[in-house]
Amino acid sequence: MSVDTTGATRHEAEVSEEARRRRTFAVISHPDAGKSTLTEALALHSSAITSAGAVHGKGDRRGVTSDWMDMEQDRGISITSAALRIDYEGRVLNLLDTPGHADFSEDTYRVLSAVDCAIMLLDSAKGLEPQTLKLFDVCRARRMPVITFVNKWDRPGREPLELLDEIEQRIGLRPTPLNWPVGIAGDFRGLVDRDSGVYTKLTRTPGGATKAIEEAVDTDRAAEVEGEAWERAREELELLEALGADFDRESFLTGKSSPVLFGAALTNFGVGRLLEAVVGLAPAPAAKGDVNERPRPVEAPFSGQVFKMQANMDKNHRDRMAFVRVSSGRFDRGMVLTHAATGRPFATKYTQAVFGADRSTIDTAFPGDVIALVNAQALKVGDTLYDGAKVEFPAIPSFAPEHFVVARAKDAGKYKQFQKGIAQLDAEGVVQVLTSDVRGEQAPVLAAVGPLQFDVVKHRMEQEFRSPVEVSPLEYSVARRTDEESAPTLHALSGAEVLRRRNDGELLVLVHNKWRLRVIERDHPSLFMEPLLAGGVVEDE
Structure with missing residues (x-):
């Protein structure tokens, strides 16, 4: 008896074609490099919005689209990650903005597990900064392609060749500029495309709220108009050619080289070229390895992984939203999936696409897309959802607090609200919640990468859960994973305490400082104390 496979073949072809249209990427940078402003500028150049805002906007300029939380708008920083879906020239761009403060870097690490490419944003005056270096280490560990954008070229900064040298010397990434600035940082005249040789002269727009005016100028006129700045740029371009600093797709996709572009996000200079680079160079979604390291093809039945939980994005509806990166297959709203952690069915009646704080119902999605599942009470970060035969993806490691x-x-009298709020913030990954029989459930220990996370806890506990909290600092600064056998001895030592992490049951030993940790390791070499992971990278010793 013959089996008709036409329908399955047609389905796989559709999924494969849709996956090829997707580009899923994130922007990583040090705080204040202009990341949220760049996110807004990319949305503007893709015509997803008609007027850009700025974090520190003046007059009637609003906050950036991706910053929706009250604290973000009040403080002018990004605290949570946001997902922006943009249709652009036949492509679907899934842009995941990330927190702009080092205290919230764990959220950024989780986002990096859901993208196929990263834009590394550098400040033209500061170059590579500590937070950028840490995030790049994660990209390198995952062999993730990186596109570099040197921002703020309209302000005083360093020499472009000096910045390229720093990239190569400090992180071992070979820079291959796609364009080159005419005019030193702070005297930005325009950009030369290295491939075509076309010079685009840029004209500042009032406030940078709309696309920059770009004018193609021939080389003779450019030499006449720009004078010494043009001659200097020409000499630097000749040097790049002599050095062989040309784009190589294979080394880019394997994380060995990075195409570099220059511009200014606040005034929208060079952002359109960056958008073209993402569309033309960033890889489409590919097969993802499961817990057994078996690649799951994008054409396989639906599977996806939760990389972020967020509650109460809509003040009118106290809901809980799970952000899922689609790994394979076609998603159709209403389909009943299986939750890999429990084996239980999970209905998807309420599924949305998110553009900053704005939402819209999404009926279908394909590999590379990010879908938001509403009222996802049973899910947590790292969970896998699938259709058909079981599949489970590797867990997303927790950061070392x-x-x-x-x-x-x-x-x-508000103990129930307190417990509910702490459990919610734990599920979202806002903080890690640690408990012990000694301390009890009424006094959990909150663990964080940076102290600003505790401000978020206090704000949300009071505003959302109506249970104000007080927090008392503990004199610990180091955490290590331990086991049941070593825990009693460690807990009895001075300067150490063992607690259990609520979300995964891991036993952690907290130690006052690294000096005390070394003493314990010296005096008790048989005790198990293992460094924690940070997004696939072992924490610094």
Whole structure:
């Protein structure tokens, strides 16, 4: 008996074609490099919005689209990651903005597990900064392609060749400029495309709220108009050619080289060329390895992984939203999936696409897309959802915390709200929640990468859960994973305490400082104390 496989073949062909149209990427940078502003500028150049805002906007300029939380708009920084879906010239761009403060870097690490490419944003005056270096280490560990954008060229900064040398010397990434600035940083005249040789002269727009005016100028006129700045740029371009600093697709896709572009996000200079680079160079979604390291083809039945949880994005509806990166297959709203962690069915009636704080119902999605599942009470970060035969993807590692506080409800009569709020923030990954029989559930220990995370906890506990909390700092700065056999001895030592992480049951030993940790390791070499992971990279010793 013959089996008709026409329908399955047609389905796989559709999924394969749709996957090829997708580009899923994130922007990584050090705080204040202009990341949220660049996100807004990319949305503007793709015509997803008609007027750009700025984090520190003036007059009637609004906050950036991706910053929706009250604290973000009040403080002018990005605290949570945001997903922006953009249709552009036959492509679907899934742009995942990330927190702009080092204290929230764990959220950035989780986002990097959901993208296929990263834009590394550098400040023209500061170059590579500590936070950028840490995030690049994660990209390198995952062999993720990186496109470099040197921002703020309209402000005083360093020499372009000096910045390229720093990239190569400090992180071992070979820079291959796609364009080159005419005019030093702070005197930005325009950009020369290295491939075509076309010079685009840029004209500042009032406030940078609309696309920059770009004018193609022939080389003779450019030499006449720009004078010495043009001659200097020409000499630097000749040097690049002599050095062989040309784009190589294979080395880019394997994370060995990085195409470099120059521009200014706030005034929208060079952003359109960056958008073209993402569309033309960034890889489409590909097969992802499961927990057994078996690649799951994009054409396989639906599978996806939760990389972010967020509650109460809509003030009118106290909901809980799970952001899922589609790894394979076609998603159709209403399909019943299986939750890999429990084996239970999961209905997807309420599924949305998110553009900053704005939402719209999404009926279908394909590999590379990010879907938001509403009222996803049963899900947590790292969970796999699938259709058909079981598949499960590797867990997303938790970050190594460095700051610890004890949290207590200010009003004992609101203990239920307190417990609900702490559990919610734990599920979202806002903080890690640690407990022990000694401390009890009424006084959990909150662990975080940076102290600003505790401000978010206090703000949200009061505003969303109506249970104000007080936090008391603990004198710990180091955490290590331990086991049941070593835990009693470690807990009895001075300057150490063992607690259990609520979200995964791991036992952690907290130690006052690294000096005390070394003493314990010297005196008790048989005790198990393992460094924690940070997005696939072992924490610094």
